[in-house]
Amino acid sequence: MTENELIERLVEAIEKRVRPPIPLSVALWDIATVAQYLQRDPNSVRERIACLPSFPKAIRLPTGGRRGSHPLYKATEVIAWVEGFRERN
Incomplete structure (x- = not known):
């Protein structure tokens, strides 16, 4: 098998396993994903942020x-x- 054939096979195998991304407009995030976005610990998000009335x-x-x-x-x-x-200037 040539190097190019091997690369093609790897690309095909990866394409079969990779899911297309869900558009942000319809995406639902769990606490872990929200925490990742906020760059915070999931427990802090759950206990201090998600419970805020404005959240x-x-x-x-x-x-x-x-x-x-x-x-x-x-x-x-x-x-x-x-x-x-966001801060206003």
Whole structure:
């Protein structure tokens, strides 16, 4: 097998495993993703930020369990919330 053939096979294998990105306009973020975006610890986000009245409301999908699902947040709403804290000159 030539080097080019090997590269082509690797590209094909990678393409089969890589999922296309979800557009930001419809993306839902969990606490870990929100924390990554905010550059904060997930526990801090859960306990100090997500509970703020001004923070975007959670989306909870039905799971059939007692506790319900983990909260999800619209990515665009989280970004807009953060942008609201931009300093004005």
